[in-house]
Amino acid sequence: MGVTQTFDIASIPADGIGKEVVAAGRRVLDALADNSSGKFAFNWTEFPWGSEYYEQTGQMMAADGLETLKGFDAIYFGAVGWKNVPDHISLWGLRLNITQNFDQWANVRPVRFLPGIQSPLRKADTTELDWVVVRENSEGEYAGLGGRNLSGRGPGNEVALQTALFTEKGCERIMRFAFDLARTRTVKKVSSVTKSNAQQYGMVLWDETFHRVSADYPDVETESVLVDAMSAKFVLRPEDLSVVVASNLNADILSDLGSALAGSLGLAASANLNPERRFPSMFEPVHGTAPDIAGKGISNPIGAIASAALMLDHFGLHEEARLIEAAIEQTTAAGHLTQDVGGNTSTEAVTDAVVEALVRSLATV
Numbered sequence: 001m002g003v004t005q006t007f008d009i010a011s012i013p014a015d016g017i018g019k020e021v022v023a024a025g026r027r028v029l030d031a032l033a034d035n036s037s038g039k040f041a042f043n044w045t046e047f048p049w050g051s052e053y054y055e056q057t058g059q060m061m062a063a064d065g066l067e068t069l070k071g072f073d074a075i076y077f078g079a080v081g082w083k084n085v086p087d088h089i090s091l092w093g094l095r096l097n098i099t100q101n102f103d104q105w106a107n108v109r110p111v112r113f114l115p116g117i118q119s120p121l122r123k124a125d126t127t128e129l130d131w132v133v134v135r136e137n138s139e140g141e142y143a144g145l146g147g148r149n150l151s152g153r154g155p156g157n158e159v160a161l162q163t164a165l166f167t168e169k170g171c172e173r174i175m176r177f178a179f180d181l182a183r184t185r186t187v188k189k190v191s192s193v194t195k196s197n198a199q200q201y202g203m204v205l206w207d208e209t210f211h212r213v214s215a216d217y218p219d220v221e222t223e224s225v226l227v228d229a230m231s232a233k234f235v236l237r238p239e240d241l242s243v244v245v246a247s248n249l250n251a252d253i254l255s256d257l258g259s260a261l262a263g264s265l266g267l268a269a270s271a272n273l274n275p276e277r278r279f280p281s282m283f284e285p286v287h288g289t290a291p292d293i294a295g296k297g298i299s300n301p302i303g304a305i306a307s308a309a310l311m312l313d314h315f316g317l318h319e320e321a322r323l324i325e326a327a328i329e330q331t332t333a334a335g336h337l338t339q340d341v342g343g344n345t346s347t348e349a350v351t352d353a354v355v356e357a358l359v360r361s362l363a364t365v
Helices: 017-034 051-057 065-069 085-102 166-182 202-214 229-237 248-262 304-314 316-333 349-363
Strands: 004-016 041-046 075-077 107-114 130-136 141-151 159-166 189-194 219-225 241-247 270-272 281-285
Touching: 004 017, 004 085, 017 075, 017 189, 017 316, 017 349, 041 085, 051 085, 065 075, 065 085, 075 085, 075 304, 107 166, 107 219, 107 248, 107 349, 130 166, 130 248, 166 189, 166 241, 166 270, 189 202, 189 229, 189 248, 202 219, 219 229, 219 281, 229 241, 229 248, 241 248, 270 304, 281 304, 304 316, 304 349, 316 349
Parallel strands: 004 041, 004 075, 075 281, 130 241, 189 219, 189 241
Antiparallel strands: 107 130, 107 270, 141 159, 270 281
C-alpha cells in the first residue's frame, strides 16, 4: 500500500546539542510514520547551516537558502550559536533570518508540567498548571531597527539606538491569534503583558489594540498585566493563566521563566508560525546550544520531540500529536530523565523510551 501523504521537511540541526535533539525528534517522527499504515511519511532534507558553516563560508546559511526553504512544508530547527561567531551574527544570520523573511509572526510556546519531573514551584505539586505563551514574533523589541553612531568622537562616546517597532496590524494579528487559541482551551482567558506605564508609545498602542480586539471576543476573559507583575504571577498565581500574549522581548523572557518553572528549558517546545501559510513554518526547542554538554549524549530531547508534536498539529495530524505528547508523559513518569531534570538517562535512551511508548500506543489504536 502506498503512502497517502508525504511531508517534505527541511532539517536544520545547526549547532551544539541542536544536532542531537533534532536527530532524536526525527527518530520519533519516523517511528510514527512507519506505524501509520501508510497514512503519511516524512521526506527529510538536512542542511549543514550554522556556526561551522560560517567558519567555512563566512555566512550562517547559503545565499539562496531562503529561496530553497520556500519549497518545504515545514522547517525543523535545532539551536544556533557557538563561540566562533558573535551571538548577534549567528542569530540574525540564521534563525531570525528565517523567521523575519518568512513572516513567522506567531511564536507559540506551551508551558507544560510533566509527570515525574520535580518543579521548583511548590504549587505545581498540588495544582493543575497548563498555560501557553503567545509571542509576537515579527516586530516589537526584536525588529532590528537602529544603529551605532558617533564612534569618531573617540572611546566612550559611541551611541547605540535600538528601536522597538509596534504596528497596529502587528499587535492586532497576534492578539486575535491568542483569542482564537483561547477559545479552543478549557479556560478561555487571555492575559496581555504590557509595560505602558513606562513605554508610553509602543505599549500604549499595544494596550489600546488589546482593548479594541477583546470586544470581538465577549466569551473570553481578559486581563492586562504589567510585565514585572506578570513575572511574579508566573511564580505566585500560575493557576490564573491560560493564554498569555506578549511582545517579542517580554514573551521571550516569560516563556523561559515558564519553562524553568516546569523543570528545565530542555522541556520547552515552540512553533514559529506563518498562519497564512504563505511560507513554511518552523518548529524548534526553546533551549540553546549548551556548549558545556554538547557531544556528551546527555542533552534533553523532550523539547525537540514536543516541537515535533506542534509540527504535526500544523499539518492537521492532531491525534498523532497527542500520541507523541502522551508518549513523552509516559517516558518522564517512568523515570527516564536526563541530567537537567534530575536523572541520569542518556539522550538516546530517553528517545528510545518515547519511541517505545509511542509504538505501544499505536498498536492499540
